[in-house]
Amino acid sequence: MPRLLHIDSSAAAASSVSRGLTRLFADTWRSRGPEFTVTERDLHRDQVPHLLDAELHYAPRLRIRDVPGGATAQFAAAESLQGELIEEIAAADVVVIGAPMYNWSLPSALKAWIDHVHVLGTTVPFDTPDRPFAGKPVVVLSSRGNTYAPGTAGAGTDFATPALQQVLGVSMGMAVTVVPVELTLAPRIPALAAFVDQAEASRTAARAAVTDLARSLGS
Numbered sequence: 001m002p003r004l005l006h007i008d009s010s011a012a013a014a015s016s017v018s019r020g021l022t023r024l025f026a027d028t029w030r031s032r033g034p035e036f037t038v039t040e041r042d043l044h045r046d047q048v049p050h051l052l053d054a055e056l057h058y059a060p061r062l063r064i065r066d067v068p069g070g071a072t073a074q075f076a077a078a079e080s081l082q083g084e085l086i087e088e089i090a091a092a093d094v095v096v097i098g099a100p101m102y103n104w105s106l107p108s109a110l111k112a113w114i115d116h117v118h119v120l121g122t123t124v125p126f127d128t129p130d131r132p133f134a135g136k137p138v139v140v141l142s143s144r145g146n147t148y149a150p151g152t153a154g155a156g157t158d159f160a161t162p163a164l165q166q167v168l169g170v171s172m173g174m175a176v177t178v179v180p181v182e183l184t185l186a187p188r189i190p191a192l193a194a195f196v197d198q199a200e201a202s203r204t205a206a207r208a209a210v211t212d213l214a215r216s217l218g219s
Helices: 017-030 072-091 108-117 161-171 190-216
Strands: 003-008 037-042 094-098 137-143 175-181
Touching (some): 003 017, 003 072, 072 108
Parallel strands (some): 003 037
16 A cells, blocks of 8 residues: 655645645645555644754664663653654655755754654664665655756755755665745745746646656555
């Protein structure tokens, strides 16, 4: 039974472009048949806390301390949440992530999730070559208010997408596809009014790419 893990991180409830695209992906996925199921994780509405202790960056066998700070119950709860988040990826055939750019970087809610699932010796190789999620498709829907395309004034200042490509792709070995949608603020910011048509073209292209990916991945 093909399963999609649908992750949102936008703080905008009704106007979010990334949420609209992840919803399109999930709806298209479901339309392929009743066996195509979806697990949803909304990182803004149900926020993952910051990592309790740096020892959670490591598999248990690699930790310096078994129970950091002696906070047994608190640490056990944090371990349980970390295990739940990792299991959601393990159970999915495809992952789709709504990743808006906030201040040239990732939403803090999404960064907290990354810190929980990127674990040396568990999901990332350290003392063994194992990468349990190697090759698993992950689609990153990267929305941004301005444009950061080559040749523009913003080129080279996108610090959101490269971070996800490094963590999910290079380090965890997942098959990352990035679908950008740019100039999302053009319809509401007067200074960007000249780019409304370009913004609409970017959104149309993103919707087409999302639909194609949702129809083809996880077969």
